[in-house]
Amino acid sequence: MLRYSIKRLMSLAISLAVASLVIFLVIEVAPGDPASYMLGINAQPDTVAALRAELGLDVSRPVRYLAWVGGMLSGDFGTSYTYRTPVAGMIGDRLWVSLPLALLALMLSTLIAFPAGIYAAARRGRPGDVSVMGATQLGIAVPNFWFAMMLVLIFAVDLRWFRAGGFAGWDKGFWVAMHSLTLPAISLALPQAAILTRVMRSALLDILGEDFMRTARAKGLSRRQTLWRHGVRNALIPVLTIIGLQFSFLLAGSIIIEQVFNLPGLGRLVFQSISSRDLIVVESVVMLLVFAVIVVNFLVDLAYAAVDPRLRART
Amino acid sequence: MSLLEITDLSMSICGLEILKRVSLNVGPGEIVAVTGESGSGKSMTALAVMQLLPDLARCCGAVRLDGTDLLAATEPELCAIRGRSVGMVFQEPTTALNPVRTIGDQVAETVLVHGAMRPEQARERARDVLDRVGLPADRFAMSRYPHELSGGQRQRVVIAMAIALQPKMLIADEPTTALDVTTQAQILDLLKGLVADYGMGLLMITHDLAVVADMADRIVVMRNGEVVESGATRDLLAGMRHPYTRMLFEASDHQVALPEPPAPQPLLQVRGAVRDYRLPRTKLFADPGHFRAVDDVSFALNRGERLGLVGESGCGKSTLTRAILGLEPVQSGQILLDGEPVFSGRRPNLSVRRKMQVVFQDPFGSFNPRHRVDRLITEPFHLLDTPPKGAARRDAIAAALSAVGLKPGDATRYIHEFSGGQRQRIAIARALIVRPELILFDEAVSALDVSVRARILDLLAELCRTYDLTYLFISHDLSVVRSVTDRVLVMQAGRIVEQGETRAVFDAPKHPYTRSLIAAAPRLPDLASLRRTPDHV
Numbered sequence: 001m002l003r004y005s006i007k008r009l010m011s012l013a014i015s016l017a018v019a020s021l022v023i024f025l026v027i028e029v030a031p032g033d034p035a036s037y038m039l040g041i042n043a044q045p046d047t048v049a050a051l052r053a054e055l056g057l058d059v060s061r062p063v064r065y066l067a068w069v070g071g072m073l074s075g076d077f078g079t080s081y082t083y084r085t086p087v088a089g090m091i092g093d094r095l096w097v098s099l100p101l102a103l104l105a106l107m108l109s110t111l112i113a114f115p116a117g118i119y120a121a122a123r124r125g126r127p128g129d130v131s132v133m134g135a136t137q138l139g140i141a142v143p144n145f146w147f148a149m150m151l152v153l154i155f156a157v158d159l160r161w162f163r164a165g166g167f168a169g170w171d172k173g174f175w176v177a178m179h180s181l182t183l184p185a186i187s188l189a190l191p192q193a194a195i196l197t198r199v200m201r202s203a204l205l206d207i208l209g210e211d212f213m214r215t216a217r218a219k220g221l222s223r224r225q226t227l228w229r230h231g232v233r234n235a236l237i238p239v240l241t242i243i244g245l246q247f248s249f250l251l252a253g254s255i256i257i258e259q260v261f262n263l264p265g266l267g268r269l270v271f272q273s274i275s276s277r278d279l280i281v282v283e284s285v286v287m288l289l290v291f292a293v294i295v296v297n298f299l300v301d302l303a304y305a306a307v308d309p310r311l312r313a314r315t
Numbered sequence: 316m317s318l319l320e321i322t323d324l325s326m327s328i329c330g331l332e333i334l335k336r337v338s339l340n341v342g343p344g345e346i347v348a349v350t351g352e353s354g355s356g357k358s359m360t361a362l363a364v365m366q367l368l369p370d371l372a373r374c375c376g377a378v379r380l381d382g383t384d385l386l387a388a389t390e391p392e393l394c395a396i397r398g399r400s401v402g403m404v405f406q407e408p409t410t411a412l413n414p415v416r417t418i419g420d421q422v423a424e425t426v427l428v429h430g431a432m433r434p435e436q437a438r439e440r441a442r443d444v445l446d447r448v449g450l451p452a453d454r455f456a457m458s459r460y461p462h463e464l465s466g467g468q469r470q471r472v473v474i475a476m477a478i479a480l481q482p483k484m485l486i487a488d489e490p491t492t493a494l495d496v497t498t499q500a501q502i503l504d505l506l507k508g509l510v511a512d513y514g515m516g517l518l519m520i521t522h523d524l525a526v527v528a529d530m531a532d533r534i535v536v537m538r539n540g541e542v543v544e545s546g547a548t549r550d551l552l553a554g555m556r557h558p559y560t561r562m563l564f565e566a567s568d569h570q571v572a573l574p575e576p577p578a579p580q581p582l583l584q585v586r587g588a589v590r591d592y593r594l595p596r597t598k599l600f601a602d603p604g605h606f607r608a609v610d611d612v613s614f615a616l617n618r619g620e621r622l623g624l625v626g627e628s629g630c631g632k633s634t635l636t637r638a639i640l641g642l643e644p645v646q647s648g649q650i651l652l653d654g655e656p657v658f659s660g661r662r663p664n665l666s667v668r669r670k671m672q673v674v675f676q677d678p679f680g681s682f683n684p685r686h687r688v689d690r691l692i693t694e695p696f697h698l699l700d701t702p703p704k705g706a707a708r709r710d711a712i713a714a715a716l717s718a719v720g721l722k723p724g725d726a727t728r729y730i731h732e733f734s735g736g737q738r739q740r741i742a743i744a745r746a747l748i749v750r751p752e753l754i755l756f757d758e759a760v761s762a763l764d765v766s767v768r769a770r771i772l773d774l775l776a777e778l779c780r781t782y783d784l785t786y787l788f789i790s791h792d793l794s795v796v797r798s799v800t801d802r803v804l805v806m807q808a809g810r811i812v813e814q815g816e817t818r819a820v821f822d823a824p825k826h827p828y829t830r831s832l833i834a835a836a837p838r839l840p841d842l843a844s845l846r847r848t849p850d851h852v
Contacts, residue, residue, distance in 0.1 A: 211410035217367055218405075219425045219476055220398030222390070229424070230413045308415055309460040 001305060001312050008301045012294055019290040020072075024065050027283050033057075034081045037277045055081065068283070077284040082276045087284045090269065095288075097167055098258075098266040101181050101188070102250035108189035109196055110243065116193070117200025117239075122227055124205060132197065139194025148187035148260040155183060165262035184261045188254055192246045199242045203235035210234075236307045244300035248293040318343050318516040319364065319401075319484055324376035326356075326363055333359050334540045336376070341516040343483065346507070348519045348531035348548075350563070352764040353735075356540035357520045361488045364518065365403055366393050380484060399429045402477030406489035408469035412461040418445070418472045419457025425479040444475040448505060466628070467498035474505065481513050488520045495627035495791060500835040503530055522764065524567045525794075525837035528552060536560045553845040562766060568839050569769035570798050571776035576620045582785055583616040583639065583753055587648035590634050608634040610809035611648070616753070616787060621779065623800035623817060624789045625832070631809040632789050636757050639787070641668055652753065669698035672746035676758035678738035682730040689726035692716070692745040699749065715744040718781070720774060736767035740774065747782065754786040760795060772799055793836045797821050805829045 035051040036043060052058050056067065071078060077087035120132040156164035168180040207213065208231060216226045255267030266285060273281035305311045317340035326334040334356045341347045349357045362368050364378055366385055378385040380401060385393065397403075402425075405411045413421060422441035426432050432440060438457065445455060448471040461469055470490065477485060487506060491499035507530055510517045521527055527534055528548060535545040536559065544557040555561045590609035608631045616622045626632050637643045639650055641663030650657045652667045672695060675681045682691055689712050696702035703711050713723035719740040730738060739759065746754050760768045772795065778784050790796050796803060796817070803820050805813040805828065813826040824830045 211405060211407055212413045214367060215403075215405060215411045215473065215476070216413070216424075218365055218397055218403040220394050220396070220428050221424075222394050225428065230416070233415050234413065310414060310462045 004305050004312055005302060008298055012298045015294050016291060019294070020069055020287060021065070023283060023286050023290065024068060027279055028061060030279075034277055034279050038081055072284070072287065078280045080273075080278055080281050082273070082278045082281075087281050090281065091266070091284060091288060094264060094266045094269045096170060097181075097263055098251060098254065100178075101185055101254065101263070101265065102247060104178070104181055104185040105188035105192065105250050105254075106243065106247050108185055109193035109246065112189070112193035113196035113200055116197040118204060118227070118232065120197065120201045121204035121208065121231075122224070124208075129201075132201075136194040136197045139190050140198075142191070144187050144191050145256045145260050147190050148184065148257055151183045151187055152260070165260070167263050181263075184254070184257050184263060187260075188250055188257055192250070196239065196242055196246070200235065200239050203238045204231055207231045207234045233307060237304060240300050240303050240307070244296050247296050248289070251292050252289045317341060318345075318381060319518065320377070320379040321360070321364070322377045322379075324360070324363060324374065324378060326359060326368065326372055326374045328369060328372050332540060333372070334363065334374075337537070337540070337542055339535050339542065339545060341484065341518050343516055344510060344514045345533070346510055346517045346519060346531045347533045347535060348521060348527040349535045349537060350521055350524060350527050351537035352522060352563070352766060354539065355537040357522075357537050358488055359540075360537070361403070361486050361518065361520050364401065364484075364486060365397060367397075395429065398425050398477075398482070399431070399480045400482050401484040401486060402480075402482040404470070404473050404477050404485070404487040404490045407493050408466050408473055409493070411473050412469055414461055417458050417460055418450075418455070418464070418475075419459075422457075422472065422475045422479055425476050429480060431480060440479060441475070444479045445472070447509075448472075448475045448478075449501070450475070465498075467494055467502060470494065470498075470502055471505070474502075474509070478509060478513070478515075482515065484516045484518070485509070486518045486520075489522065490519070491526065492521070492523070496793070496832060496837075497627065497835040499526075499837070503837075506530075523837065524563055524765075525839045528840050529837050536563065549845060552840060552842065564839065564842075566765040566769040568794060569765075569772055571772050573621060573776055573799065573801065574780050576801050577618065577783070579617040579620075581615045582618040582620075582653060583787075584649070584651045584654075585615070585635075585639070586613050586651075588612045588635070588638060588645045588650055589647045590631070590638055590643065591646045607809055609638060609645070612806075612809075612811050613648075614804055614811060614814060616785065618752070619783050619785055620802065621785070621800045622787050623796035623803035624787060624806060625791065625793060625796050625803060626806035627791060627832075630806045632806055633757065635806070636673070636755055636787075636789055639755065640671060640673060665698060669695070669749060670752040671755065672749065672751040672753075673755040673757060674739070674742045674746050674759040676761050678735045678742065678762060681742060682738065684730055686730075687726065688716075688728055688730065688741060691730065692726075692741060692748055694745060695749045695751075711748055715748040716741075718747055718778065719744045734767075736763055736771060739763060739767075739771055743771075743774070743778075747778070750782075752785060754784060756786055756788045756790075758790055759788075761790060761792060768795070775799055793821070793833065805832070 035048045035055060035057060039048055039051060049058070056064065068078070075088060077091065079085065080087050080090060083090065116132050120129040123129045152164050155161045162183050163180055166180065168176045170177045204227070208227070213226055213230055216230045217223070221229065252266060252270070254265060255271055257263075258265040258267045270282065270285050273285070319341040321337055321339050324334055324337045325332070337356070337360055339347065339349070349360060351357050359368070363374060364380070364385065366388070368374070374386050376386070380396065383396070385396070388396065412418070419438065419441050422444055423437040426437035426440050427434065431437070442452060442457060445457070446452065450468060450471050455468070461472070464472065490506065491502050494502060503526065506517060506519070509515060519531065531548050533546065534548050534551050536543050536557065538559050544551060544560050546554070551560070552564070555564060588609055589607065589611055591605040591607050594604040594606055610631070612635060624632055624635070634643075638645050639657065641657035644658050652670055655664060655667045657664055657667050692712060692715055693708065702708070712726050716723050716725055721737065721740055721744070730741070733741065742759070760771050763771060775784070776799070788796060788800050800817045802815065803817045804811050805820065805826065807828045813820060813824065813829045820829065821833060824833055
């Protein structure tokens with residue numbers, strides 16, 4: 001298990017290095033000079049040159065790459081071209097909204113999907129299964145911003161249980177902040193839960209047909225005991241894969257929900273900085289997201305090994 | 316009184332009759348074998364006793380275990396009976412165990428689920444049972460996982476799970492079919508020992524008459540869901556009143572008449588072939604280890620000769636087959652067909668490759684289900700420079716199908732419309748269509764029922780006469796190899812340990828490994844001697 005973890009950790013480091021290089025190159029290749037963009041079309045060439053020097057754009061690419069990576073490692077992500085504030089601070093603020101939101105949504109989706117998927121698999125073909133499958137069909141088909149608007153209409157406008165949008169801030173207290181993340185998290189979680197339920201169900205159904213499930217029944221376990229003791233853990237591998245993918249999506253892909261609920265999250269930051277060609281922010285946020293995805297993959301790999309002893313042996 | 320009494324058991328699934336008035340009894344300490352070909356209902360009979368039938372199955376009749384009618388029992392009652400009063404062992408040990416739980420947990424679970432003991436005691440009992448089935452504590456800790464064990468060892472774990480609570484009745488459904496002959500002999504011994512020690516009744520399902528003849532007290536022969544004949548082993552075999560029983564017995568030991576091979580003239584030459592597989596690195600910068608699957612193998616196959624290759628799983632038979640086909644390179648040595656290497660440069664030598672064809676074991680997995688038969692059997696044409704077209708192609712298809720006993724009209728059908736035996740004929744047609752000089756049969760009859768197998772072997776003999784076939788017949792089944800080969804190679808751990816005339820090797824094996832293989836293979840009893848002494852011994 002230790003050797004397995006070390007190997008995964010090494011592959012994590014390599015992936016990060018490669019990813020940083022790719023991100024840097026892609027953004028370098030993209031047309032448009034941030035300095036002239038910031039100064040407008042009427043700027044004097046020497047003013048532009050001076051700003052390029054100030055921004056550190058005048059040195060060679062390898063040096064800039066190393067400076068960028070080195071800065072990130074020491075927590076310095078550079079200064080935003082547009083806002084003239086440290087990028088680290090900007091991202092930090094947004095992360096405190098996006099990360100809890102993603103975690104909350106993931107938790108909700110797992111809490112819905114596991115029981116629903118197991119329930120549907122255990123009652124395959126019967127009315128319970130059919131209704132769960134119908135609900136997931138709906139969850140996949142309907143876009144999450146529609147859920148978001150419905151939730152706002154019902155719980156914010158009619159019932160007034162929640163605020164329609166905005167983020168209260170963590171300084172007002174944990175529960176107040178969580179309260180303002182609840183509706184966005186639910187709207188993010190519903191479609192994900194629908195997908196996860198289907199994955200859980202089909203993974204379990206595959207397992208139910210395995211020989212060892214019959215062996216378990218021959219030992220005297222009831223259907224339910226067989227399902228819980230031998231089925232669920234074996235079905236977890238594909239489910240974990242999907243959970244990993246969903247987390248990455250939730251972290252960065254929530255821009256529409258952030259827009260609907262007017263939340264200051266990472267998605268909106270990326271959107272704004274792309275439109276204003278604030279490349280240093282884009283670079284940093286993308287790198288951060290890549291880091292998150294790779295770390296999540298690493299955790300999923302560790303979870304695989306915890307679930308399946310055959311992977312631990314294969315070093 | 317009988318322990319297990321099955322009386323007039325009928326079972327149907329959606330109106331389709333699977334079992335028809337099956338009756339049989341098993342007494343304490345008695346071994347009763349149910350035998351028959353696939354589709355005879357023998358496994359369904361076993362599952363009916365466990366009441367682990369498919370959801371839509373409907374039973375009538377009576378199945379009594381120690382006086383309790385299992386057909387009338389409720390599901391919770393059945394859960395209390397399964398594992399405690401009756402245990403079951405399955406065919407496929409590689410999939411019968413949960414891969415993510417330790418063997419100790421899985422054996423102890425039988426005890427725990429019945430609430431028979433406290434957890435510590437249950438683990439002690441699991442340890443005892445594992446010891447009893449031949450998995451001692453020093454080599455087989457309770458914390459090991461199924462994937463760390465071999466097939467035979469896993470089957471021992473499955474048996475341990477079944478007998479953990481010392482049930483009165485044990486059901487074994489083809490318990491040794493997936494195992495090598497030497498492992499099979501050990502598992503059969505274990506089962507016999509358990510029956511003797513615990514006084515259990517054993518209901519054993521098997522298609523292999525030789526296994527049955529060797530260990531059963533009584534035999535029940537089934538066909539199409541019906542019992543056609545049953546009786547004490549010796550009486551039944553000596554009498555064989557039903558023609559189906561006679562047919563099974565004869566097909567199991569089917570002998571074919573091969574034509575005399577022509578004068579020796581080498582076709583395939585294998586000289587000092589070595590095939591290494593790289594093992595995963597254990598340390599970052601250390602050299603990765605190698606596993607030598609084929610170790611310095613040399614032999615020659617003459618034109619018109621039928622050569623057998625026998626050995627147990629993992630001995631390197633399949634690796635050698637792939638190397639001969641040029642699918643993989645060898646690390647040293649030479650493989651020449653007609654004097655030309657089968658693998659040249661970094662890929663198979665196509666000019667040699669077209670002279671060889673192969674027939675694989677699985678008649679269900681070796682065809683693309685979306686292609687028609689004509690497309691399937693003409694696949695080898697891509698090896699030719701100028702594949703026949705139009706009428707010539709149709710003629711070739713018709714000739715190949717007729718040669719294997721099918722109709723030319725079958726060319727437009729899909730593979731799912733054919734039975735296992737017919738599919739194997741189509742596989743042979745696919746091999747024949749380019750008139751190869753050499754055909755490799757890789758366990759080509761192992762998945763077939765005995766009667767089907769006998770007919771395929773007849774077909775082989777016939778093709779030998781009409782096409783002067785040269786083939787390499789790879790099998791773990793000694794009796795088949797004995798019947799259809801002139802010469803045989805015995806392979807163990809990557810090496811050829813013995814080779815010679817088939818009859819000579821089988822009658823007077825020289826190498827100890829060959830001797831142990833032949834000793835372990837179950838044999839049909841000699842009918843003449845059975846009939847001479849009809850009384851029980």
